[in-house]
Amino acid sequence: GEDVEQSLFLSVREGDSSVINCTYTDSSSTYLYWYKQEPGAGLQLLTYIFSNMDMKQDQRLTVLLNKKDKHLSLRIADTQTGDSAIYFCAEKRRGGSYIPTFGRGTSLIVHP
Amino acid sequence: DVKVTQSSRYLVKRTGEKVFLECVQDMDHENMFWYRQDPGLGLRLIYFSYDVKMKEKGDIPEGYSVSREKKERFSLILESASTNQTSMYLCASWNSRDGSYTFGSGTRLTVV
Numbered sequence: 526g527e528d529v530e531q532s533l534f535l536s537v538r539e540g541d542s543s544v545i546n547c548t549y550t551d552s553s554s555t556y557l558y559w560y561k562q563e564p565g566a567g568l569q570l571l572t573y574i575f576s577n578m579d580m581k582q583d584q585r586l587t588v589l590l591n592k593k594d595k596h597l598s599l600r601i602a603d604t605q606t607g608d609s610a611i612y613f614c615a616e617k618r619r620g621g622s623y624i625p626t627f628g629r630g631t632s633l634i635v636h637p
Numbered sequence: 638d639v640k641v642t643q644s645s646r647y648l649v650k651r652t653g654e655k656v657f658l659e660c661v662q663d664m665d666h667e668n669m670f671w672y673r674q675d676p677g678l679g680l681r682l683i684y685f686s687y688d689v690k691m692k693e694k695g696d697i698p699e700g701y702s703v704s705r706e707k708k709e710r711f712s713l714i715l716e717s718a719s720t721n722q723t724s725m726y727l728c729a730s731w732n733s734r735d736g737s738y739t740f741g742s743g744t745r746l747t748v749v
Contacts, residue, residue, distance in 0.1 A: 533677075555736070556735065556736045556737075558736075558737060560738075560740075565646075565743070565745075566742055566743065567641075567643075567727050567729075567740035567741050567742045567743045568680075568727065568729075568738070568740040569740070570737045570738065570739070573735065573736075573737060613679070613680070617736040624670075624682065624685065625736065625738065627679055627680045628679065629677070629678065629679035630679055
């Protein structure tokens, strides 16, 4: 199976909270990332969390890390139409290759 | 801010043509990467380079080559373009301090 898994689609109403989930398999992951890709553009780093943290908050974004379940989530409060994009989860593992492993991305659709 | 610039946003090439995709970064990063992105498949690593004149194959190198003559520039070459190479191509530069990537805006290549 894939090393990093995400659901492919999420649809929310404007003003609601969005929660995008990600699971990973390698417990030695040191950094976990969320990237955002707007239509026709490259990926932009949104936020990242060290593996020794449980939570990180940055304005409307909250990242939660459950190391026991190898589960990462991104919560977007008060979701706006401008948040419509593809969100990629990625992990970087301790030692070995420094290349992150990306999930396939979750398309967030925000409707009025 | 790190800037990664891809020379073309859109390209249309004919089958059999030799195609060059150029990428330049301005932060003196050693590591640079080329990915292709296709719907439902996420990001797939084609090649990466960890120093000038050094290159490593990624997951899908067939039909591609790369060139890294200068630290700031990493070129992807399609020796003989084929229709199955129609895709979005993303270049990235890697920050060794936090392991995050900075991506270019992407080049959407269509091979007809």
